Amino acid sequence: MAKHSVVVYGASGYTGMLIMDWLIDQNIPFTAVARNAKRTAELMARRVVRLESAVYEIIETTHDVESLARAFEGAKVVCNTVGPFVNFGLTAIEAALRAGCHYLDTTGEQSYVRTARERFGEPFRQAGRLLAPSTAYMHTFSEIAAELALETPGVDALETSVLCRGPRGGASGVTVGSTASIFEVYRQESCYLWEKKLVPHPVNASYTVVAPDLLQPVFTLPWGGTSLPVFYENDPRVRSCISSVGFYDNDVMKLVHALGQKWESEYKDLPKEAQDQVIKGLIDSTTPGMPPRERTTVSRTVDIAIGRGQLAAVRATVRGVTPYIATGALQMAAVQKLLDGETARVGFASACKAFGHRYLLGFLEQRGLARASVTAL
Numbered sequence: 001m002a003k004h005s006v007v008v009y010g011a012s013g014y015t016g017m018l019i020m021d022w023l024i025d026q027n028i029p030f031t032a033v034a035r036n037a038k039r040t041a042e043l044m045a046r047r048v049v050r051l052e053s054a055v056y057e058i059i060e061t062t063h064d065v066e067s068l069a070r071a072f073e074g075a076k077v078v079c080n081t082v083g084p085f086v087n088f089g090l091t092a093i094e095a096a097l098r099a100g101c102h103y104l105d106t107t108g109e110q111s112y113v114r115t116a117r118e119r120f121g122e123p124f125r126q127a128g129r130l131l132a133p134s135t136a137y138m139h140t141f142s143e144i145a146a147e148l149a150l151e152t153p154g155v156d157a158l159e160t161s162v163l164c165r166g167p168r169g170g171a172s173g174v175t176v177g178s179t180a181s182i183f184e185v186y187r188q189e190s191c192y193l194w195e196k197k198l199v200p201h202p203v204n205a206s207y208t209v210v211a212p213d214l215l216q217p218v219f220t221l222p223w224g225g226t227s228l229p230v231f232y233e234n235d236p237r238v239r240s241c242i243s244s245v246g247f248y249d250n251d252v253m254k255l256v257h258a259l260g261q262k263w264e265s266e267y268k269d270l271p272k273e274a275q276d277q278v279i280k281g282l283i284d285s286t287t288p289g290m291p292p293r294e295r296t297t298v299s300r301t302v303d304i305a306i307g308r309g310q311l312a313a314v315r316a317t318v319r320g321v322t323p324y325i326a327t328g329a330l331q332m333a334a335v336q337k338l339l340d341g342e343t344a345r346v347g348f349a350s351a352c353k354a355f356g357h358r359y360l361l362g363f364l365e366q367r368g369l370a371r372a373s374v375t376a377l
């Protein structure tokens with residue numbers, strides 16, 4: 001049973017520990033939940049900033065609904081970072097519901113967000129609790145840009161793109177959990193929103209995005225579709241939403257794309273266990289271990305939303321730094337509102353719809369993590 005109001009599940013992970021940094025910064029006690037308490041304590045001692053002044057406990061548990069619900073009971077908010085969420089997320093959601101907690105997570109996986117909404121949106125609404133997956137850099141930054149574009153009257157169609165740079169220019173610097181989630185997307189349907197319906201991207205879809213922030217065009221991919229088409233599916237303001245993701249290193253992105261095509265031709269029809277082995281091989285060969293903490297000098301992001309109406313046209317851009325650290329900040333911003341009992345929505349909702357994009361942007365701006373601009377076109 002949790003002694004504190006906030007649970008961080010995935011407490012031995014890179015992102016879970018960054019959420020703790022922010023909770024400690026705001027002086028919020030927390031319960032860290034993980035499958036190995038000893039290892040978690042060692043990792044936290046090495047990586048969590050100001051741990052010596054934190055009020056916290058560690059609970060060890062297995063990953064099943066009963067055990068997790070027992071661990072979460074007593075808390076108000078669960079921040080879940082155990083991914084790939086398509087494999088592990090629904091168990092944690094069900095446990096949070098049983099324990100009577102609000103639920104936040106850091107997924108960027110569209111198919112999981114969709115299933116979470118369909119399976120748990122209504123039970124959470126009835127329980128008066130919020131279910132807000134994807135409260136994370138990907139895709140809250142893009143959603144903030146989209147919401148800024150939607151402030152222009154007449155805008156009803158969105159095109160969004162996530163552009164980010166890691167320590168060595170490309171995608172390096174991503175964590176084991178992120179790499180697993182990226183490759184897991186090969187198994188899932190990726191959709192965009194077209195005339196209020198979710199439509200699958202063609203399997204080999206790619207886009208070339210030209211951003212004034214960058215000299216070179218960026219090769220981008222649907223990346224599972226992103227959370228935005230699901231967030232806007234039942235939104236009366238929006239008719240269409242097409243989203244893509246690109247790391248600045250086009251060669252890395254083209255490699256990921258080629259692997260996607262290989263998946264389609266060679267691995268798609270293999271039994272799940274054989275596919276699991278392929279994905280494990282990809283993770284082991286691309287992600288050696290936990291990366292160092294991000295630096296603002298290299299980890300930089302540009303999230304763009306182009307909004308169109310019949311004649312209205314606007315470009316909203318959110319420039320940012322250190323997307324994993326920003327993910328911790330977004331979770332913290334959400335936690336603060338939930339502890340204060342201030343959420344505009346219960347049931348399934350994006351962080352922007354629950355707390356307001358202006359609040360989230362302000363929280364990030366105040367901490368030097370993001371700045372937005374809006375240009376009429």
Ligand SMILES: NC(=O)c1ccc[n+]([C@@H]2O[C@H](COP(=O)([O-])OP(=O)(O)OC[C@H]3O[C@@H](n4cnc5c(N)ncnc54)[C@H](OP(=O)(O)O)[C@@H]3O)[C@@H](O)[C@H]2O)c1
Binds near residue numbers: 013036063088
């Ligand atoms: N959307 C975004 O912008 C964004 C940002 C950050 C993270 N994320 C997502 O968040 C997830 C975590 O990322 P991360 O950077 O924290 O990765 P990570 O450092 O690899 O951490 C993964 C965490 O999940 C736990 N875990 C893995 N398999 C588990 C299982 N079977 N049972 C229980 N716990 C398990 C790990 O525990 P052990 O240490 O015991 O293995 C660890 O605590 C990923 O899906 C990533 O894509 C998304």
